[in-house]
Amino acid sequence: MRNRNNTTVQPQSRSAFPSRPNGSRGRRAQGQTQNFMSRNRNGSDYNNWLNSLRADYSRSFSRRRRDEAETEKPPSSANTVERTHWYIKDNAKNHKTIKYDLVHDETEPKPILRRGQTFYLALRFKDNYDVKKDRVLLHFNFGHKPSVQKGTKAIIPVENDKFTKTKDDWDCRIDPGTRARDLVLQVYIPASAMVGIWRLEVRCGLQDTTQGHGQNVYTDETDCYVLFNPWCKDDNVYLDDDDKREEYVINDKGKVYVGPFSRARGRPWVFGQFDDVALPVAVYILELSRIADSERGNPVRVVRGISAGVNDSDEGGILEGRWDGEYGDGVAPYKWTGSVRILEEYVKNGYKPVKYGQCWVFSALVTTVCRSLGIPCRSVTNFVSAHDTNSSLTIDKFFTSDGEELEGGPDGENWDSIWNFHVWNDVWMARPDLPPGYGGWQAIDATPQEESELKMQCGPVSLEAVRRGDIGLSYDAPFVFAEVNADVMHWAEDPESDWGWSRMKMNKYHVGRSILTKACGKDDDFGDTDREELLDSYKNPENSVAERLAIHNAVRGCRRAQQYYEYKPGQKDDVSFDLIDIDKITVGQEFKVQVMVRNDSDETRNISAYLTARSVYYTGISASLIKKAEGKFTLGPKQQQEIALTVAYSEYWKKMVEHCMMKIYAICRVQETGQTWSDEDDFSVEKPKLxxxxxxxxxxxxxxxxxxxxxxxxxxxxxxxxxxxxxxxxxxxxxxxxxxxxxxxxxxx
Known part of the structure; x- marks a missing residue:
């Protein structure tokens, strides 16, 4: 038989239902299966035990009421369905879902199907099936309150041996393998169908209603998972590239890039999207995110819900974030190596958030959830990533007259920061809700940072919109634009300024230095030759006309940004400064904060200098002051001098925090002209490789x-x-x- 995609499909055992599968992809040894019911009911599994009781009682109650209702009906001469057969493995091979552990479960295998395709289904009746006598209706139900009008209920009459409806409708055809008591069907799932768990109900009556109107109802308790289909041109997540589908949907391991910009490294990660725990949790997350049942066929709404549901900020999602280094009551974020262990902890602990995660862990979990649902997804790392808290499209740092950074700014409300790196996700989809040209890769972010529509969620943001500076398009485009494009502004205390501060520096090319992901089809276990630079997808080349036009386009759409960009420095700049970048040091070595100062004028210049070294978290938040030095010196005309601050291992080792990140600041002032200069640099202290x-x-x-x-x-x-x-x-x-x-x-x- 040929389905709508002209693929030849032959189900096994047409005349009789095949037996349950005897093979399994499960990786647990015999005897390791945990019996949650035997656990201490007051322990970590108590919530699961309680929920299973509720679910069992509810199902039993519903079944009894259905049975009672059936017995109260007048006797019907209609045929009766005794059981169904889903051809689970045959369909899984055709739908490219054969890797899912749930397909191979020896006790309760689950059908996992992709929308936009056909699948085989067989019904066994009490009496021989006769198409002329028996009227059969398939009811596919989705969600807690199925509705035909909302697309969460499909009613399909079994009438023909050909498909008769449009590709936007559920449909079915009677297969020639039908005979005796077995009705074999080929069912078509439209490419717009809701994603998640569907349930089947079969209603049997008589074609000749003069013989009676009664119906016999068979309710199948099988959870049928329907996924997005990137292989189907009619699905909004369609990706026209076999290699990319293999990488962004099928590949269950990869890398998440971390570290400072100059020493970025790929951290191996096991996504495990086919594991038995992954898909059920993914569907549960859609429930937590409060996505309407009628919206679960829309990948835009689904990925936005995933960005909210993976973190625990609003609905008690999978993972709790923590950035202060105190992880004694949980697992430190850097100890995770894959998603499965986290998902298992989440389920075993009664769906309570797992402790703890940071951005790369949130991103890796999102990759797992999206790929398990069939959405092409990749983890993306932005190096030198801006966190704009006041929607000014700038990162503002304020320094007192003695060179100290004023945390919170003048009003205590400015908590702009620059993260050494920040990891989010790109997901692939069409964007029919935006003007043409804004489909393709979209950014979403599950790390809780700033509220969007009263929830900790972010995206999807079109990468093309970010590149063009079109920040007025949904969703959260200004925030993502600032992450990769914000100009860094340093403000100095100035009693002569109207508001007490004057801008001493604007760095246009500091933020968004590199944006990395694992390259499609490459795998380097010993290095990072498998990384791909995505900078051109997010922004135009630095200092290009297009790059500045994108900034101006964004500023034009943001009133707060216009105010900040109006300030212009007015002092005479005739002394040049250069902070020497530190590439890396190995743990145990000392390092130097070095600034080269050159007097380009024909007059003597008196200069004040402040040098500071701090340990910082990867988010840019200060952990500890390691060492600070200040002083004054004089430079004659055309003279040059180096100023330096040396930091020994004994001075910094006790103050290092996770990732071993360091930040150095240098601030200098010229007494005669009022010129003020500042700069900063980040580097990491590297540990030996395993x-x-x-x-x-x-x-x-x-x-x-x-x-x-x-x-x-x-x-x-x-x-x-x-x-x-x-x-x-x-x-x-x-x-x-x-x-x-x-x-x-x-x-x-």
Missing amino acids: DIQVASQPKVRVACEATFSFKNPLDMPLTDCHLSVDGAGLMRPRAIDINTEVPAHGEFT
């Missing part, structure tokens, strides 16, 4: 051995060490405590 060696070529279902090792570069031992290990399709995530210390300059294996 070396992984596999003893032999791994084989399916054969144990293998891997060795992990590294060398301690410090003059002191390392204690309280842990390993987090994960592998897609290989093993369940594991956290391993290392009970021995690693001696100074010693090796760990």
Whole structure:
């Protein structure tokens, strides 16, 4: 038989229902399956136990009431459905869902289908099926209150051996394999169908209503998952590239890029979107996000809901964020290596948010959720990422007369910041809600930062709109535009200014230095040759006419930004300053804050300088002051001088925080002209890399051995060490405590 996409499909065992599958993709060994009901009811699984009781009672109650209602009806001579068969694995192969663990469940396998395609379904009747005698209606129901008008209920009469409706409607045809008591059908799911769990109800009556109007109703309790379909041209998530579909939908492992701009590295991550826990949680998140049932076929609304539901800020989503370094009552964000362990914790703990995550963990979870639902998705990292809190399209930093940064600004309400990196997601879809040309990749962000429509959610924002500076388009375009384009403005205390501050610097090219994702079809386990630069997708080349036009276009649409851009420096600048960038240092080494100062004038200049070194979180928030120096010096005409601040390992090691990020500030003032200069730089203190060696070529279902090792570069031992290990399709995530210390300059294996 050929379906609507001209694909040949032949279901197995046309004359009789095939037996349940005897194979499984499950990776747990026998005896490991957890019996949640046997757990301590007051422990972490109590909520799950309680919810299962409610669900079981509710289903039993509904079933009894249906049975009672049926018995009260007058006897009907209509045929009766005894059971259904979903051809789960046959359909899964055709719908490219065969990798889902739920398809292979030995007890309750689930049909997982993609919209915009046909699938096979068989009904077994009590008596032989006769198309001329039996009137059969398929009712596919979605959500808690199915409605034909809202597209959450489909009623399909079984009448023909051909499809008769348009591609926008549910339809079915009788397959030639039908015989005796078995009715075999090919059912078409429109490409606009709601995404999530559908349930089937079959109503059987008589074609000749003079013989009776009674109906027999069969309710199938099978959860049928319907997903988005990037292989279908009629679906709004259609992606016309086999390699990209393989990378952004099927690939269940990848990388999330982290670190400072100059030393970005790909952090391996196991997305695990086909794991048995992933798809049910993804559908649950849509419920948490309060997306209307009638909107769940719209990928724009679905991904916006995902951005809200992955974090715990509003609906008690999957993950709780924390950035202060205090993780004693949970798991530190940097210890996660994949999404499955987090999703399992979420379910086992009664759907309570898991502790803790940060932006790259939120993004990785979004990738898992989107790919499990069939939405092409990638994790994207913006290096030197702006967080504009007052919608000015600028990042404003205020400094007192003695060179200290004034946190919160003059009014205590300005908490603009620059994150060393920030990770969000791109999702692929058409945007029929926007003018033509704004489809394709869209940015969404699940890290809770700023409210949008009274919820911690962000996007989808068209990358093309960001590139053009069209910030008036839905959703949250000004925020994302500022993340990659904001100009950095430094303000100095100035008693002669009308509002007490004057701008001493505007850096137009500091923010959005690089935007990275894992490249399509590439895989580098030992380096980062598999990274792809996305800067051109988000912004025009720095200092180009197009780039400045995009800024002006955005400023024109933002009143607050217009006020900030009106300020112009008026002092004479005849002394040049250059802060020497630090690429990296290895833990244990010292570093220097160095500024080269040159007097370009023909007169002597007296200069005040302030140099500061701080440890910072990757969000740019200060952790600890490490060292500060200030002083004055004189430069003769055309003279040059270096000023420096040296920081020893003994001065910074106790003040390092996760990611080992450092920020250095330099502020200088020229006494004679009032010229003020400032600059900043970020770098990281690098740790030794973990070396992984596999003893032999791994084989399916054969144990293998891997060795992990590294060398301690410090003059002191390392204690309280842990390993987090994960592998897609290989093993369940594991956290391993290392009970021995690693001696100074010693090796760990």
